[in-house]
Amino acid sequence: MSTLEIKDLHVSIETEQGTKEILKGVSLTIRTGETHAIMGPNGSGKSTLASTIAGHPRYNVTSGSITLDGEDVLAMSVDERARAGVFLAMQYPVEVPGVSMTNFLRTAKTAIDGEAPKLRTWTKDVKAAMQKLRIDADFTQRNVNEGFSGGEKKRVEILQLELFKPKFAVLDETDSGLDVDALKVVSEGVNRAHAEGNMGTLLITHYTRILRYIKPEFVHVFVDGQVVEEGGPELADRLEEEGYDRYAKGAGAATISAADAAVQG
């Protein structure tokens, strides 16, 4: 079993108005085999957490730690994190000109495994995974994400998740912009990766509808760069009913606790 541990994480970014703190002390522990949902209103810092785990250079960690089985993730470069088993399914996957999907997938797989995959089984694996996610076969000839629709990009993120078999997956609003059919297909992909690879999943979402297909054991509510409430799946149901408004009053206060939030609600 592996553990991804985030302790008292503070993260800031540089803006034209100066330094802005986005995460104000976040602690989370995820073990392989677990699914955690992070829910919260727009601007609460959910995506910042996702990008910080992956190592995006825009985000400065000012204090706190992220460790993977005790190893310091923050000391690793972006590619080292991926090779250590952390995968980020991006909210806005980037179009990379000039690189075909085939070439990209094989190069990434080779980097992650430390050796080139056996060509015949690899081609078969890619094809099978694409079929399950209902991705057209001709996508392999196209450049990475180039000209893909929003839904297609998300499917291709999950395709990578299934092929690269990470220990931990961070899904950054993978559900946004998906219609019901695509949401189902994508969720099935995540569930397969979870079941087959005993993956730990951190599911970041604004809406509860993806939780109909992916069942988290733990739900964390994020407001203003902090976890304000934690619970089981029943917390998600409550958010479905009541929305985030009940946290709004306390959103500005950095000291709000989960208990306070519940009282205010």
Add this chain to the structure above:
Amino acid sequence: MTAETVTEKARIGAPSIAGFTEEGEGLVAAKVDHGHNHGVTVMSSRAERLTSFDVADFPLPTGREEEWRFSPVRALANLLSDTATDLDPAPAADFTVEAPEGYVRSPLAAGSAPRGTVLVPADRAAAVASANTEEALHVVIPADAEPAEPLRILVHGAGAGHRSNAHYVLEAGANSRSVVILEHTGAADHNGNLEVIVGEGAKLTVISVQLWEDDAKHLAQHDAQVGKDAVYKHIAVSLGGSIVRLNSNVRFSGEGAEAELLGLYFADAGQHLEHRSFVDHNVANCKSNVLYKGALQGKDAHTVWVGDVLIQKQALGTDSYEKNQNLILTDGCRADSVPNLEIETGLIEGAGHASSTGRFDDEHLFYLMARGIPEDVARRLVVRGFLNEIIQKINVPALEERLTDAVERELAASEN
């Protein structure tokens, strides 16, 4: 701060818009890429550009002229002077020809046809090259011939700063199938003209490879006339040299002909690589496709692409497209990209153009690295992929491999 500057401009049918029919206009509009700005600029038609064998007709350029405005003319003084080839201590550049027996004919003096029937100098560089080449190499691929190996003309410069003039005449006989590689290595101040006559039904690929040393300068005019139902492909590959400026021009002598003008370039710090193409659709029912792709890295790496397409009034049924794409890898580079499209008849199949200059930016890098790919591999992946579209059209495996290696070396140099 973003340090690259990109200019882009296009003109469509400005002088002769009256020639449009409603139907034709619709056809054209459907294929023209409206994704970017079509600024209306006032300049004379490409058809009015002066051509002459007389050096005196071309005053020394100042850099303000339309056709020289992107070029470092001051650094080109030696190449623009009306000067003979340096022969002392050795010829500034020598050439070897690899071709089947009988293909190389007696050299052609100025004025002896077919020399001068297709290429009339369009700028001072070509005029001085022509005037200072007494004997032009004449290579003829016989009608129906299909040589198994590519023909090669290997030009090797003996040393930087030495002036070299060349004029080569290449004829592809009717229904022949051939590939000709014109390869430049070493260093010189080389002015080279290439005159190409593609016979009826012939298929000819000319690949001009610039693998010069860092201190070479090279100006070139390559003109081709493509016969009825013939297929001509010209591929310019510019990797070496401090300044390379190559003009690849084509026109037609019969219907049903096709021309493809392709280019690949990779400019490093301080390098100026300029490519100009001109497709003159002077005959009906011909097809043309222009695609130039370039990568830039390092301070003051400068590339220029100017693509002129003229569809003359009589060129009914023309189908043409031109595109330039640049990939900027570092700050401090400059890519100029100017497609010019002049359409004098609306009764055509299509006329389109596109130009894009993109950066390989931190977000691309982050995406690839977030998938476990190390930074140097990620960079190579992107550039190789981008340029491969041209390399794979070369269809000469040994040359493809050499060029792929040369591109890898360019990339490796940037990491040191």
